Amino acid sequence: FFQRLSRPFRDHKLVILCTTVSGGGLLAYCEASEAAVVPVTEKKVVVLGTGWAGTSFLRNLDNPRYEVHVVSPRNYFAFTPLLPSVTCGTVEARSVVEPVRNIFRKKKVNIQFSEAECLKIDAANRKVFCRSNISNNLNEKEEFVVDYDYLIIAVGANVNTFNTPGVMENCHFLKEVEDAQKIRRTVIDCFERASLPSVSEEEKKRILHFAIVGGGPTGVEFAASLHDFVTEDLVKLYPGIKDLVKITLLEAGDHILGMFDKRITAFAEDKFRRDGIDVKTGSMVVKVSEKEISTKEMKNGGEIKTIPYGMAVWSTGIGTRPFIKDFMSQIGQINRRAIATDEWLRVEATSNVYALGDCATINQRKVMEDIAVIFKKADKDNSGTLTVKEFQEVLDDICERYPQVELYLKSKQLHDIADLMKESKGDVKKESIELNIEELKTALSKVDSQMKFLPATAQVASQQGTYLAKCFNRMEECEKNPEGPLRFRGEGRHRFKPFRYKHLGQFAPLGGEQTAAQLPGDWVSIGHSSQWLWYSVYASKQVSWRTRALVVSDWTRRFIFGRDSSQI
Numbered sequence: 361f362f363q364r365l366s367r368p369f370r371d372h373k374l375v376i377l378c379t380t381v382s383g384g385g386l387l388a389y390c391e392a393s394e395a396a397v398v399p400v401t402e403k404k405v406v407v408l409g410t411g412w413a414g415t416s417f418l419r420n421l422d423n424p425r426y427e428v429h430v431v432s433p434r435n436y437f438a439f440t441p442l443l444p445s446v447t448c449g450t451v452e453a454r455s456v457v458e459p460v461r462n463i464f465r466k467k468k469v470n471i472q473f474s475e476a477e478c479l480k481i482d483a484a485n486r487k488v489f490c491r492s493n494i495s496n497n498l499n500e501k502e503e504f505v506v507d508y509d510y511l512i513i514a515v516g517a518n519v520n521t522f523n524t525p526g527v528m529e530n531c532h533f534l535k536e537v538e539d540a541q542k543i544r545r546t547v548i549d550c551f552e553r554a555s556l557p558s559v560s561e562e563e564k565k566r567i568l569h570f571a572i573v574g575g576g577p578t579g580v581e582f583a584a585s586l587h588d589f590v591t592e593d594l595v596k597l598y599p600g601i602k603d604l605v606k607i608t609l610l611e612a613g614d615h616i617l618g619m620f621d622k623r624i625t626a627f628a629e630d631k632f633r634r635d636g637i638d639v640k641t642g643s644m645v646v647k648v649s650e651k652e653i654s655t656k657e658m659k660n661g662g663e664i665k666t667i668p669y670g671m672a673v674w675s676t677g678i679g680t681r682p683f684i685k686d687f688m689s690q691i692g693q694i695n696r697r698a699i700a701t702d703e704w705l706r707v708e709a710t711s712n713v714y715a716l717g718d719c720a721t722i723n724q725r726k727v728m729e730d731i732a733v734i735f736k737k738a739d740k741d742n743s744g745t746l747t748v749k750e751f752q753e754v755l756d757d758i759c760e761r762y763p764q765v766e767l768y769l770k771s772k773q774l775h776d777i778a779d780l781m782k783e784s785k786g787d788v789k790k791e792s793i794e795l796n797i798e799e800l801k802t803a804l805s806k807v808d809s810q811m812k813f814l815p816a817t818a819q820v821a822s823q824q825g826t827y828l829a830k831c832f833n834r835m836e837e838c839e840k841n842p843e844g845p846l847r848f849r850g851e852g853r854h855r856f857k858p859f860r861y862k863h864l865g866q867f868a869p870l871g872g873e874q875t876a877a878q879l880p881g882d883w884v885s886i887g888h889s890s891q892w893l894w895y896s897v898y899a900s901k902q903v904s905w906r907t908r909a910l911v912v913s914d915w916t917r918r919f920i921f922g923r924d925s926s927q928i
């Protein structure tokens with residue numbers, strides 16, 4: 361009873377009048393001494409990061425029994441899908457950020473925020489070592505240590521340069537709001553420099569050559585935004601040099617937007633060629649110097665080419681933050697790209713540490729071991745083969761145990777393999793065909809390694825944050841009743857249902873008011889109607905009405921007045 365009382369009551373002596381109706385109306389009087397009141401210890405939760413995962417966790421945490429300390433080097437949440445729009449002034453930087461204190465203000469939970477970066481995690485002693493982001497008068501940065509009962513690591517990822525020489529020094533990245541602002545200023549700088557009378561024609565061409573490395577969604581969207589900016593706004597302001605502008609998209613693989621449906625890839629490549637964006641596939645960047653990019657042309661037997669450029673943007677995937685690498689080596693997770701967790705987002709080999717978002721991944725080795733056991737069980741006669749029906753059952757079993765991989769395991773790839781194997785056995789009845797288990801396992805592991813189980817997207821990070829907050833909201837209740845509601849328990853299982861990712865689709869804006877949308881069920885839509893869907897989804901996904909209003913007004917301003925080309 362006392363535990364349920366809200367805090368102000370718990371802290372005082374209380375006189376309780378108890379009446380029992382049964383037994384003839386006995387009146388009991390009892391005074392509860394302070395000693396009798398069981399003090400409720402608040403669990404300290406430390407959250408590292410205020411990105412998609414961290415913010416989504418904090419927005420959904422409702423249980424006031426936690427004392428939360430948030431540590432992040434930025435005191436705002438950034439809506440990353442709109443960063444490419446910031447690079448060209450379609451949307452202002454301020455419109456895509458929301459101060460985290462604004463988000464916390466509305467919460468019942470006691471949340472403290474420190475603008476600092478985490479330098480080290482000491483998992484053995486449950487401590488986090490941090491350094492403030494702000495320098496004092498002596499130009500020193502304060503350092504402090506925070507204890508935790510639960511640690512939530514949601515620090516995202518670094519850029520990944522694959523150790524390519526010269527990338528760090530000469531390329532722009534598009535990860536943070538500051539990066540987008542810097543790119544915008546550099547684009548305008550290039551146009552202003554190329555307009556100077558002393559610059560030669562050759563040099564003008566170089567300065568106005570914009571190279572984008574990486575044909576993933578971010579690189580493609582940036583190329584499309586830059587093309588729109590140049591053709592719709594800058595050509596009117598710089599008529600003398602407009603014909604010298606060139607945009608090149610360099611991709612090491614065979615196609616851009618490799619993770620999208622083939623129809624989208626083909627449409628994007630075709631549209632870019634029509635727009636005059638030079639898409640160079642099979643071109644791997646091996647070195648970047650101040651004025652030139654060297655590429656290895658895979659299609660021409662590895663020939664090395666050099667391309668002069670004015671501005672280069674590097675967008676080739678994500679890497680691990682140094683302090684996360686250090687933490688991973690402390691807990692024996694060496695040579696991994698991201699922190700391995702179980703299906704409940706708990707970091708393996710630790711207690712009370714959770715990792716989510718881009719810095720985490722679900723342990724694939726363990727999943728593969730489990731999959732091997734499932735295959736073994738299904739192969740009742742130990743023949744090393746399964747019928748198609750048995751294989752379907754295996755797939756269903758895997759998907760039930762690992763709901764988060766369902767999307768990929770049930771993907772066309774696996775079924776294509778099964779089809780191929782069927783064909784190779786000739787024209788036999790479907791059910792009687794036998795599939796080789798070893799080949800199937802290899803196929804599964806390929807799907808696994810290619811897809812990394814969960815993509816590094818805002819969608820995944822945000823769903824993980826919401827899931828974990830719901831677990832934390834119910835944690836205390838579950839600890840009190842360790843058996844828990846039956847439906848949440850299974851043999852050897854955690855008391856909560858495992859995290860289940862729900863894929864809601866993905867967009868690839870291609871410029872010229874056209875977007876490609878790949879929605880659940882492999883439903884593909886490309887064109888102007890999808891662009892309107894993109895506007896509606898991104899407006900609705902804003903974290904506050906303030907940013908929603910700002911973003912919509914920026915889009916309207918752009919429609920009426922065009923983009924602003926000043927360097928501010």
Ligand code: FAD
Binds near residue numbers: 440442444476517
């Ligand atoms: P982040 O959102 O990166 O947040 C990490 C947080 O950790 C930040 O607050 C950071 O300041 C903080 N941090 C960093 N270092 C430390 C430290 N040492 N100590 C404490 N805190 C630290 N995904 C989509 O689903 N759809 C899209 O359209 C899309 N578009 C994108 C466009 C761009 C340009 C980019 C860069 C990404 C895009 N993504 C998109 C991917 C998406 O942004 C990421 O997957 C998502 O941000 C991951 O969330 P996170 O919380 O793990 O990391």
